[in-house]
Amino acid sequence: MQKRRSIKSTGIPENILGYLMVTPALLCILLIAIFPIVRTFSLSLTDMKMQFPDAAKYIGLNNYVKLLKDERFWNATCNTLFFTIVSVAMELVIGFTMALVMNMPFKGRGLVRAAVLVPWAIPTTISATMWKFMYHDQFGVINDILLRMGLIDQYKPWLGSTLSALWCAIIADVWKTAPFMGLLLLAGLQTIPIELYESATVDGAGRIRRFFNITVPLIMPTMLVALIFRTLDAFRVFDLIFVMTGGGPGNSTETLSMYAYTMLFRNLDFGLGSAIAVLIFIFVFLISLIYIYLLNIQND
Amino acid sequence: MRKDKLSNIAFYIAVAVFIVIIVFPFYWQIITSFKPPEQLWNIPPEWWPSRFYLGSYISAFTKRPFLTYLKNSAIVAISTTALAVFVTSFAGYALARLHFKGKNVILALALSVSMFPGIAIVSPLFLMMKQWNLLNSYLGLILTYTTITIPLSMWNLTTFFRTIPADMEEAAKIDGASPFYTFVKIILPLAAPGIFTTAILVFIAAWNEFLFSLTFNTKDALRTVPVGIAMFPGEYMLPWGDISAASVVVVLPLIVMVLLFQRRIISGLTAGAVKG
Numbered sequence: 001m002q003k004r005r006s007i008k009s010t011g012i013p014e015n016i017l018g019y020l021m022v023t024p025a026l027l028c029i030l031l032i033a034i035f036p037i038v039r040t041f042s043l044s045l046t047d048m049k050m051q052f053p054d055a056a057k058y059i060g061l062n063n064y065v066k067l068l069k070d071e072r073f074w075n076a077t078c079n080t081l082f083f084t085i086v087s088v089a090m091e092l093v094i095g096f097t098m099a100l101v102m103n104m105p106f107k108g109r110g111l112v113r114a115a116v117l118v119p120w121a122i123p124t125t126i127s128a129t130m131w132k133f134m135y136h137d138q139f140g141v142i143n144d145i146l147l148r149m150g151l152i153d154q155y156k157p158w159l160g161s162t163l164s165a166l167w168c169a170i171i172a173d174v175w176k177t178a179p180f181m182g183l184l185l186l187a188g189l190q191t192i193p194i195e196l197y198e199s200a201t202v203d204g205a206g207r208i209r210r211f212f213n214i215t216v217p218l219i220m221p222t223m224l225v226a227l228i229f230r231t232l233d234a235f236r237v238f239d240l241i242f243v244m245t246g247g248g249p250g251n252s253t254e255t256l257s258m259y260a261y262t263m264l265f266r267n268l269d270f271g272l273g274s275a276i277a278v279l280i281f282i283f284v285f286l287i288s289l290i291y292i293y294l295l296n297i298q299n300d
Numbered sequence: 301m302r303k304d305k306l307s308n309i310a311f312y313i314a315v316a317v318f319i320v321i322i323v324f325p326f327y328w329q330i331i332t333s334f335k336p337p338e339q340l341w342n343i344p345p346e347w348w349p350s351r352f353y354l355g356s357y358i359s360a361f362t363k364r365p366f367l368t369y370l371k372n373s374a375i376v377a378i379s380t381t382a383l384a385v386f387v388t389s390f391a392g393y394a395l396a397r398l399h400f401k402g403k404n405v406i407l408a409l410a411l412s413v414s415m416f417p418g419i420a421i422v423s424p425l426f427l428m429m430k431q432w433n434l435l436n437s438y439l440g441l442i443l444t445y446t447t448i449t450i451p452l453s454m455w456n457l458t459t460f461f462r463t464i465p466a467d468m469e470e471a472a473k474i475d476g477a478s479p480f481y482t483f484v485k486i487i488l489p490l491a492a493p494g495i496f497t498t499a500i501l502v503f504i505a506a507w508n509e510f511l512f513s514l515t516f517n518t519k520d521a522l523r524t525v526p527v528g529i530a531m532f533p534g535e536y537m538l539p540w541g542d543i544s545a546a547s548v549v550v551v552l553p554l555i556v557m558v559l560l561f562q563r564r565i566i567s568g569l570t571a572g573a574v575k576g
Contacts (some may be wrong), residue, residue: 012480014399014479015400016400017394017479018399019560020397021394022394025391028447029413029441031447032425032444032448033416033448036421036428039427040423040424040492043424049529053427060489071475087522104311106311106315108315114558115319115323116503117562117566118322121558121565122511123503124510125510125529125546126526126550127325133328133332133540133543133544134385139342140345143303144344146342174323175321177324182468184570186570187570199351235417236418238419238511239510239530240442243530257511260419263420264426269421273423277422280420284416288412
């Protein structure tokens with residue numbers, strides 16, 4: 001009793017305590033996220049080279065002008081958009097199917113839910129290495145499977161061809177992240193009250209009508225949130241490309257993050273690299289705005 | 301009746317196909333790690349090791365600095381988890397329970413920071429770390445990882461603290477305990493499950509991070525597992541046996557962890573998405 005009183009007497013007003021308790025987290029965010037993003041922008045207006053940071057000069061929007069005329073930049077933008085749209089669309093379809101299956105009662109459901117988490121949990125560089133070996137032009141098991149099934153007549157250099165390399169990356173990405181999408185959507189499905197389906201059945205609605213009139217509209221908010229996460233993640237894809245192809249062959253898999261990394265840490269051009277980074281940030285910002293707009297329409 | 305049975309079988313076949321696709325890359329990795337060198341380069345690739353060869357495991361641990369990578373990753377990921385959870389327990393409690401202005405602004409700020417692409421902050425952070433002599437150190441990565449996991453951790457814990465019934469706190473308040481005392485002695489023990497769930501998610505995020513680790517810690521002795529494995533040297537032929545063995549060693553504990561804490565991980569991951 002005595003002890004408690006003494007603590008009370010040193011007690012600080014609640015709102016001050018509140019600010020004190022959030023300060024460490026806020027300081028980290030300000031110092032290591034907000035300040036750097038502002039600095040990336042200011043770096044992008046200079047010609048800084050990493051080896052000579054003190055010799056950097058202000059050059060206005062020159063880096064951006066250079067990028068607008070840079071074919072490699074547009075190529076990376078197209079690759080990134082293609083990768084993002086195709087892989088997120090595939091993940092949505094496959095993930096939704098998985099969610100519908102996992103939402104049904106059947107033996108071994110727990111096992112399926114656990115198995116589905118594993119690809120999500122492992123480092124991307126490891127899944128990328130695994131897939132790289134499976135795609136190998138001579139020792140790869142994918143060539144072996146496709147040849148046995150009669151789908152190809154000879155081994156193909158999947159990662160060595162500009163036609164297939166980006167698709168290979170997309171498949172490896174879908175393998176790793178569709179399960180995650182499935183779990184998010186499953187959680188959304190489980191919040192739909194069963195009574196809704198029951199009363200719809202009483203009213204004579206068939207399976208397909210129940211799906212489009214109940215499941216689809218009620219899962220929409222969860223689906224949009226899942227799509228935001230996945231789209232932003234896919235848009236900044238880096239690890240997977242770095243390990244599987246390094247952006248090749250012939251820049252056919254180079255994404256914006258990969259291009260920015262190459263300019264920053266291989267060419268040591270911090271000015272131009274930061275300009276690409278700023279553009280990625282702006283793209284990501286616009287994508288978020290679109291989704292937030294869609295979410296608001298949903299809620300109205 | 302017959303039709304029902306048939307569609308049932310079709311359903312299980314579909315589920316089985318899903319599982320096979322998910323598991324197959326792991327299966328391939330494991331058998332590759334046990335294949336003897338002479339079998340590794342056979343065309344077509346064989347689906348079972350001709351004999352169980354442990355050389356790749358021995359080589360990953362003795363000829364390569366794989367053990368160092370594991371140690372580095374463990375130090376960085378565990379410190380990050382401890383620091384992020386510690387810092388956000390306070391923040392989460394304050395945001396869930398205490399009355400002060402600007403709470404929504406703070407949560408919105410955290411959410412928007414969680415959407416930052418790593419590449420958009422890597423160049424200034426690199427310069428900062430260089431200036432502070434934190435390149436090729438544990439601390440540089442720990443600080444960065446703590447910051448990038450704070451949003452996730454803060455949201456999870458705030459949501460969790462809100463679910464704890466307020467009665468206990470009110471009783472403590474009537475007893476004359478200060479808010480801080482109530483937090484440490486009453487709320488934290490009750491919040492242990494939520495804190496644990498958050499810790500698992502932060503740990504996995506820190507353990508798997510690649511870009512900052514790749515750019516900040518370029519010395520081999522300070523590399524973490526994801527970078528170490530991506531950089532396993534090989535001039536012409538990649539050392540697939542060693543890489544597979546190392547991957548199996550990294551992936552197995554993660555699989556065990558996922559299987560053990562499946563429910564917690566799923567609830568932690570989905571809490572935010574479902575509530576919107």
